[in-house]
Each structure stands twice: as C-alpha cells, then as structure tokens.
Amino acid sequence: MHAKLLTAVVTAAAVASPAIAQDALRIGASLPLTGNFSVSGEKHEQGYSLCVDLINESGGLLGRQVELLVSDNRSDNATAISQYERFINVNGVEAVFGTFSSRLTFPVASILSRNGFVHPVPAGGALRIYTQGYEGIYYLQPNAAEYVGSSLRDLIADRVDEAERPSSVAIVWADDFFANAVAAGLLGQQVMDPADGSLVADLAPGYLVESGLEIVMEERWPEEGFNDWLNLANSIKNSGAELIVGLTASAEEASQLTRALQTVRADPKMVYLSQGTQAEYFEGVGSASNGVLVHTSWHPNAPFEGVLGDAPFTNADFIAAFEEANGFAPDEDSAIPFAVCQTMAQAINATGTTDNQVLDEWLSARTLEDPVRTILGRFAWDETGLPIGKPFLMAQWQNDGELNFVYPLDEFPGTADLVHPKNGWE
Numbered sequence: 001m002h003a004k005l006l007t008a009v010v011t012a013a014a015v016a017s018p019a020i021a022q023d024a025l026r027i028g029a030s031l032p033l034t035g036n037f038s039v040s041g042e043k044h045e046q047g048y049s050l051c052v053d054l055i056n057e058s059g060g061l062l063g064r065q066v067e068l069l070v071s072d073n074r075s076d077n078a079t080a081i082s083q084y085e086r087f088i089n090v091n092g093v094e095a096v097f098g099t100f101s102s103r104l105t106f107p108v109a110s111i112l113s114r115n116g117f118v119h120p121v122p123a124g125g126a127l128r129i130y131t132q133g134y135e136g137i138y139y140l141q142p143n144a145a146e147y148v149g150s151s152l153r154d155l156i157a158d159r160v161d162e163a164e165r166p167s168s169v170a171i172v173w174a175d176d177f178f179a180n181a182v183a184a185g186l187l188g189q190q191v192m193d194p195a196d197g198s199l200v201a202d203l204a205p206g207y208l209v210e211s212g213l214e215i216v217m218e219e220r221w222p223e224e225g226f227n228d229w230l231n232l233a234n235s236i237k238n239s240g241a242e243l244i245v246g247l248t249a250s251a252e253e254a255s256q257l258t259r260a261l262q263t264v265r266a267d268p269k270m271v272y273l274s275q276g277t278q279a280e281y282f283e284g285v286g287s288a289s290n291g292v293l294v295h296t297s298w299h300p301n302a303p304f305e306g307v308l309g310d311a312p313f314t315n316a317d318f319i320a321a322f323e324e325a326n327g328f329a330p331d332e333d334s335a336i337p338f339a340v341c342q343t344m345a346q347a348i349n350a351t352g353t354t355d356n357q358v359l360d361e362w363l364s365a366r367t368l369e370d371p372v373r374t375i376l377g378r379f380a381w382d383e384t385g386l387p388i389g390k391p392f393l394m395a396q397w398q399n400d401g402e403l404n405f406v407y408p409l410d411e412f413p414g415t416a417d418l419v420h421p422k423n424g425w426e
Helices: 038-057 077-089 102-114 149-159 177-187 229-239 251-264 279-289 315-326 332-351 356-364
Strands: 007-009 025-031 066-072 119-121 137-139 168-174 190-192 199-202 214-221 243-247 270-273 292-296 305-308 311-314 372-374 377-379 393-398 402-407
Touching (some): 038 315, 102 177, 168 229
Parallel strands (some): 243 270
Antiparallel strands (some): 292 393, 372 377, 393 402
C-alpha cells in the first residue's frame, strides 16, 4: 500500500497545525466529508490523497514534498468559504484544489478569484459558475451541466432505431444547483446571471424537444428532507412516459428513485439518471439497475494517458494504484479529483513556480494540440473556464453490476451494445 507520506487530513479547527515538513508545498482543499455530500466528498479526498502520495513518492513538486490540507466543510457554503480563506490567509497554502458540488463551488469561486488563486474545479458544472468573469477557474469535467442533455439526445439518435425510440418523457429533478442546471438544458429554459439578472443562455427548445419527445410530466422535488418517493414514482408511472429522466442530487437519491419505480412497476423503454455511476448505487438497487443510463466523465475502460510528475500515467495505472492504496475499485468521484491534482502538478512543473498568476497564464494557454493530459483525457479551456471539445460519456448498468460504456461510438474502443428497451426492473 502506498505510504501516506505528507498527506494530512485535518479538521477545520486543526488545519493551522505546524507544517509536517519545513519546506513542504502546501495545497488546501475544503471537502464535504460529512453532511449531504459526504459520500462524494470522501471519494474526492481519496483521489486527491492518492495523487499527492504518488507525487511525493516520485520526489514531490519542484523538489519539495507536498502537504495536502483537507478540511471538512460539512456540505455547508459558509464553512467552505471560511476554510479557503483560512487556507490562504492563515495556513499559507501555495495552491488549492476545488470542492465538490455546484452549490459549494459557486460561492467558493468568488473567494479564490478575489485572492488570485487558480481554481481547478472537480465538481461544479452549473453554467452560471463560469459566466461571472472569474479569473483562473478551470473545470475538469467535459462541459457545463446545462449541456449534459446533449449526450442523451445524441445517444437516442445514434444508437436507437427510429421505430424503437421513446416518444414521451417524464422528467423529475431535485431542487439542487446541479440538477436544476441539467433540467434547464433538457427543457430549454433560460439561464440567468444571479448577480444582475441578465440572460446567460437561452437553451430553447431543449434537448428533449429536439429528440422529438413529448413531455408528459415534469416535477421538481425539494432539496432537503424529501421522502415521498412512492407517490412520485406512481405519478411517473401514471404519466405513461416511455423515457424517465431522473436528475438527483446524490447517488442515494438515485437509489431511492430507482427502488420506488421498481416498487410501483413503472415500465419505460429507457431510464436516464444524472447520478448513479457509484458502487453505492448498485449496492442500493441491485439488479434493478440493469438498463439504467448514466452520464459520466470517466470510465475504467477509457485508454486515456495522462502525466504524473515527468512520466506517463495512464487510466489503467490510476486504477491499479487506487486499488492497491484503498482495497477497492475507484469510480468517477475519485478519478475526477485525481485529474485535478494532475492538472495542477503539470502546471507547477511546467512553469517551475507556484505563483498562481503564472499558473493561470500557463493553463489558459493550453490548446487541443498542447493540452493538459489526465486520466480523464486531454483538457484545454475556453475563456470562461469550460473545456473545449470534450463529450460526456454515457454508461449503462448491465449484467447485474457492470457499468459499461455505450456512447459516444468513436471516443475509444470497447463500446458495449446498448440494452434497449430496459425490460422491467428484475
């Protein structure tokens, strides 16, 4: 197992403790290790920690060992803000890694921009995060949440015979920053700037209408304390929708919705969820997952080759190292933060400094011909901080526990056959 060399996981109260090494290069990350986002927050910590451990094993950055400071923001906005301020003003970090979720990323972006820090974002896809004009922000997933639905639209068009395509859709979603953003793209809504009320994007007519689908039900449930899953599932069933779109805020909500649909015996041709790539989802629903589609930024079969230190580091290398360190396989919630760490390490090594202005200049100068290379593939960003030319991957649960890559067809070898129609809940 990889030694935990100079990686420190600390509470908000303990984060000001003396440096583990006098000349350590400190990097701070505020993560939701408890609260609503704790499952993903813990996995983000695993991804960050593994990357830092591997960097330290190979000599560190700029000849210095890296000390990772992780604080638990308890899934709370104000706590996340105060922790990044403390990292910068008290702990003297030289760089930061981003937090999890659009809800936490949105306010954190302002703090990091104001302090002149590069902000590599692992999980914060809402478009309005990137339309505020923040300097130094870089998203390490394929695109903004509002554009996720284009992958579902394209999969239906490219992989389903016209006679077999669903003709109607029920879309239900959590009143959550990310879920609302995905719904906006699917339904063709306008995206407004929360700062001044100006129009950011008009997404009409929406990906569902573009797919020729009749919207027979749309409903949003409250973010906190919702538990009326059976009534929601019955409404979906009664709508007669042939496609069910469930935009949940967590894998646990995805499990709750799936179990409720199974209980009421809803019988759609296709089910798409915005969350559910995690092992916890399959553990929660078992064979009911078969045929469920989920978008993802990462897949274990992707033959992506990144860089770690001065050496190539492939997706397969990541999987092997993660399993050795943790005793179980990774999912995208660990892979994405690992790619964030790879990105910052490449920027620091390439520039020979931790000066965040210089790091920002180097990252903004990346192109598709000269990108950052990670286990999520290659990254270059537009002026807003969103990646250029990266499609989301579409995966499908099959064969009682296999999350198989099914779209796009030309992204890399090993695309599985699409299971369609879903054929019940088993």
